[in-house]
Each structure stands twice: as structure tokens, then as C-alpha cells.
Amino acid sequence: MNWVTGILVYVIIWWLIFFMALPFGVKAEENPEVGHEPSAPKNPMLWRKALITSAIAGVLWGVAYYVITNKLISIGELAY
Numbered sequence: 001m002n003w004v005t006g007i008l009v010y011v012i013i014w015w016l017i018f019f020m021a022l023p024f025g026v027k028a029e030e031n032p033e034v035g036h037e038p039s040a041p042k043n044p045m046l047w048r049k050a051l052i053t054s055a056i057a058g059v060l061w062g063v064a065y066y067v068i069t070n071k072l073i074s075i076g077e078l079a080y
Contacts, residue, residue: 001068009064014057021049 001009026041067073 001065006061006065010057010061013060013064014053017056017060018049018053021053024049 022044026044028039029036029042032038032040
């Protein structure tokens with residue numbers, strides 16, 4: 001795995017986990033202001049979710065790196 005592939009794998013893992021984490025802990029505002037969407041989250045906690053996602057993605061990237069570099073799964077074997 002070269003450095004470009006490593007970055008791409010990390011980014012893909014990060015976005016997948018981030019989209020899975022978005023709905024956690026979100027509550028809609030009870031009395032939204034006029035012009036606001038009633039289902040919009042009150043406090044989405046995006047920075048917190050981004051930090052947690054980065055940590056989880058780092059661990060999963062490490063697992064993926066180990067599997068790829070030690071050839072535990074090879075792309076050639078998946079073709080059959």
C-alpha cells in the first residue's frame with residue numbers, strides 16, 4: 001500500500017463512520033423559530049462526532065493496513 005492508497009482508504013473509512021454517527025444523540029428542537037425546519041437538530045455536536053470518527057477511523061485504518069500489508073486477503077483471491 002502506497003501513501004496515496006493509504007490516505008484514500010482512511011478518507012473512505014472516515015466518511016462511512018461519520019455518516020453512521022450523525023444520527024446519534026440528535027434531538028429536534030421542540031419549538032422551532034419561524035422559517036426553521038422542525039426536524040433540524042437542536043445541537044448536532046459535529047466537532048465531537050468528527051473527533052470520535054477520526055479516532056475510530058484511525059483504528060480501523062490500522063486494521064486494514066495490517067490486513068493489506070500482511071496479505072491476509074488479496075484482491076486476486078476475491079476475483080474467484
